[in-house]
Amino acid sequence: MKILLVTYWGLTNMGGIWTYMKQLADKLGEQGHSVTVMGSHVENNTLYLLNRTESFDKKPFYSLLLPQLDIGRFPSLHLEHGIFSFELGRYVFEGGAAVLGLEEYDVIHAQDPIASYALRRIMRRPVPLVSSVHGALTKETFYEYKGLEPGLTREEYEQRPIWSYFRRLETLGARAADQILVSSEWIGQLTQSLGVSPDRIHTLPYGLDLHQYAARAAETPPLQFAEGIPVIMFAGRLEYIKGVHVLIEALGILEQRCQQWICAVAGIGSLLEELMEQTRRLGIAGKVHFTGKLNNIPAALRAADIYVQPSLQDTQPFSVTEAQLAGIAPIVAGTAGMPEMVRQGETGWIVPPGDAAQLALQIEQLLGDVELRRRTGLQAREWAEQTRSLDVMAAGTLNVYQRAVRLRPGIPDHLRFEEEPGSGTLPAAFHPADVLNECDPGNPLAVTLRVKLPQYYTIPDARTALPPLG
Template sequence: MRVLLVTYWELTQMGGIWTYVKQLADRLMALGVEVDIMGTNGAKNEVYIRNLNRSFSKDKVWPMLQAKLNPTDLPQFTADALVAYYELNRYAFEMGAAYLGVDHYDVIHAQDPVAAVAMRRILNRNTPMVTSYHGALAREAFYDAQNSNAQLTLPEYLQSKRGRYFLSLEERSAEQSELILVSSNWIKSTLTDLRVPESKFRIIPYAVDIPAYRAQARVKFRQRKPAGKKVIAFTGRLEHIKGVHILIKALSGLKKFRSDWVCWIAGEGNLMEDLRSLANDLGVGADIVFWGKLDNIPSFLRHADIYVQPSLQDTQPFSVTEAQLAGLPVIVSGTAGMPEMVQPEHTGWVVPPQDVEALSSLLNALLQDDATLAKVGAAAKAWAEQHRSLEEMGLRTLHVYQEAIQLGGQRI
């Protein structure tokens, strides 16, 4: 079997999609599957097949697309700059994928709705496609918009032109896929709300290469934690949807009660400087270390005592699983798929989303209860090792491909 794992987004080392794609590809190849990986290289503005070192520059078709999709001939198309940007890039991505070739694969496994829509337009009718939904595209776009307009509500956004556009991508990609992979019941519920049939869904939780994780964790991190202080950790992209600003505000409240802690934040993103400024403005700039991009997160987490995932929306973040494997008690926001990763007060805690006071109070209580931290951390590690096996994820995904091939044959 030959499979293409394809995403419209960039394949960056800090991104959850890349972690999933890389680990899935490695496991499928161990099972005898031929796997290619296609994505976007933003720095070079190209579509490329990562493992084959083949690429197509979008610059070659960009002038032609801009000439065809212009404000004079298509005023409604270009009325919203963000929608026009997405569509132009989708067409360019589609043309790049067609140039690189996709018809010789037995299964196309799209990693997002944009890629799925693009692939179906250029595929032979009988080529089966599986689509993974790693998040809810329309809702993620809402949180980005809310960052600029705090009064905006989700129902209002979903009824707007932009909201309907992103919902249409989710609807079209689901309709055009043989089967749909999701990691949580929450992400499944967002799609059933769009009238996607239950029969299309297969739930396979994300997994981690546990032996590789353990090997990385044995590597010594370059700095020890400060004497007499516990480390509160976060890893991930520094973007609004990850809610790091919520964590920083909670730490400001925590500092009023105690100073026996430091916060370590690993990751990079477009909000790095804004978050630094926020920390300084709230008086906790000296208590937070922004490490930037780190190549070895398991080693980093060995020095942590508590892990916080304050996201506004997150399906099943790898960072939580990595923290659990490190034996850390985790605190997650009670939204999206994150509560499904935690057994409250047994393997971690769930706090109301964007509730700064609740998060601050919980951190204050935990920092003075070493016995609970140790007990919950040990339970979290045992749970993750039992339920996040990469071998099982790879085998179950292969079975989904085989099922999709049977369903794809019915298109003929």
């Protein structure tokens, strides 16, 4: 089977999504399938195929489209800067994906709603499309904005045009897919709420290559601390949604009752300086070590005694499973899909999201009970080895691929993505090949886009300019 794995986002910059794609590609490749990986190179501003020479330079196409999408002609694009930015980025992605080509694959597996909808929109002929819903875009973007505007409430955010835009994009991405993979019951229920029938949704938790994990864990640990002092650890992006500020607040509380600990915060992100300042303000800067990005978390976990995942929203982070495989029963925030990853008091602990006081109490209990940590750690490792195997995940994913291939011709829902001439277009919308010909007659990209994109493909997209779906 020829398989294309695609993400709209930066390919190797996406943490858990990159881990998922890389592991899945390697495992399916071992089984004899031909797997190609597509994504963006953030530094070079290109869309490319991993380990292949083909790439699409986004910059010229972006520069071509930018002046065409002015507020006078398309005011709906300019309701908020975020809407304009995402729409323009998606159109550039669509052009690049069309140039790189979709027709040669037996099945395409999108890793986010933007890619899912974009790929369906540019298909000249139907290719079976599977989409993984790794998170809740509309909910996640609330935390991104709240990180910039601390006083923002969810109710206020849901009154903004950007919320309606993301909700619509999330809905279109889900409805574009023939079959959908989710890693938790929580994200499956959210996907159903977008109007997707349950028979198209398949729950398959993330898996890890257990042999590879063991080999990496056996390497020299990148972290080393003084003997006899318990180590608390977090690994992930230093962004508001990950709740690292909650962990640091909890450590400030903990310091007043228990001084025998240190904490390793592994990762990079936009909040690094702010989080470091928080530790200084709480008087714990000397005990919280910001390690930067670590390339071997399994080995680093050998130095840890307690693992904390304080995310305000997280579907099923790989770091929690890695901690369990390391023999650490993790503390997770009781939100999104994380409670499905542990059995309370047996393979981990659940605390209310954003509640630093309760988190501090839970850490304090574990610091004071070595036997409890040992016993639950063994149980966590056994549970993870039994339920989080990459072999199981890959086999289940392949079954969903085969189902998509088998059922694709008989699914009438997606006929709405194959538009009739003149329907579903905004006044003044255009085909990018026409604009290219006008601006630069004879440009070879214009010929390619005319051939590769559907005849009635237009920019801007009328579906995302309409009011939110009911």
